[in-house]
Amino acid sequence: MSSQPDASSKQPNPTPTPPVLLVIAGAAGSGKSTLCERLVSTEAEFSRVVTTTTRPPRPGEIDGVHYHFLTPEQFDAKLAAGEFLEWAWVHQKHRYGTLASSVLEPLANGRSLAINIDVQGVESFRNAAKTNPILARHMATVFIDVPMEELRKRMKLRGQDSDAEIERRMKTAEREVQEAGKFDYLIKSTTRDEDFAALQAAWRGTCERIASS
Numbered sequence: 001m002s003s004q005p006d007a008s009s010k011q012p013n014p015t016p017t018p019p020v021l022l023v024i025a026g027a028a029g030s031g032k033s034t035l036c037e038r039l040v041s042t043e044a045e046f047s048r049v050v051t052t053t054t055r056p057p058r059p060g061e062i063d064g065v066h067y068h069f070l071t072p073e074q075f076d077a078k079l080a081a082g083e084f085l086e087w088a089w090v091h092q093k094h095r096y097g098t099l100a101s102s103v104l105e106p107l108a109n110g111r112s113l114a115i116n117i118d119v120q121g122v123e124s125f126r127n128a129a130k131t132n133p134i135l136a137r138h139m140a141t142v143f144i145d146v147p148m149e150e151l152r153k154r155m156k157l158r159g160q161d162s163d164a165e166i167e168r169r170m171k172t173a174e175r176e177v178q179e180a181g182k183f184d185y186l187i188k189s190t191t192r193d194e195d196f197a198a199l200q201a202a203w204r205g206t207c208e209r210i211a212s213s
């Protein structure tokens with residue numbers, strides 16, 4: 001995960017906005033990370049949700065900044081106490097998740113948050129919002145919709161994944177796109193700039209909903 005940008009490089013927004021939680025999902029290669037990074041690096045109100053992992057820190061990674069690093073035992077204890085909004089095994093090796101406190105505390109302090117997560121993780125957030133009025137009020141879910149052939153192209157161009165891995169991700173993408181109708185906002189992906197403008201529109205829409213409720 002990339003480091004948090006320097007807050008001083010962001011332009012403060014002259015009009016105060018209510019804090020929001022934008023939960024951004026889409027298939028692998030859809031551009032979630034690109035959008036999330038641009039939002040937290042250009043909009044002064046936004047921070048990235050600091051998620052939790054049992055994988056050991058890599059050199060240079062700071063606890064509480066890049067991740068909350070927990071031992072498997074600490075993770076188990078928080079799980080048993082119901083402190084996670086969502087969690088998952090990754091590559092059957094390490095667990096990753098989002099603590100409710102990592103979302104609720106910044107929101108209570110007036111910070112807006114963005115998180116990029118898979119479609120299954122969003123379902124957990126939606127379920128949590130059913131019993132948590134703060135989440136229900138401040139959260140909006142955003143799906144980035146990319147035509148299948150364009151997805152394959154983006155993953156090939158990115159050059160991170162083998163052909164076999166890309167095909168595996170494409171199969172998952174076909175399942176994930178079936179869930180698009182459950183999201184509050186759908187971004188029909190075109191250029192990076194237009195996608196970002198659509199994300200900003202989703203942010204504005206969410207602020208208006210909160211202000212009028």
Ligand SMILES: Nc1ncnc2c1ncn2[C@@H]1O[C@H](COP(=O)(O)OP(=O)(O)OP(=O)(O)O)[C@@H](O)[C@H]1O
Nearest residue numbers: 027028029030031032033034154158190191192195
């Ligand atoms: N609107 C766009 N048009 C063309 N290319 C894009 C667009 N948005 C992002 N990309 C490129 O597509 C590739 C995938 O983007 P990114 O890594 O942000 O996707 P992701 O959804 O976070 O993927 P993953 O889930 O695999 O981490 C990157 O190379 C990125 O630069």
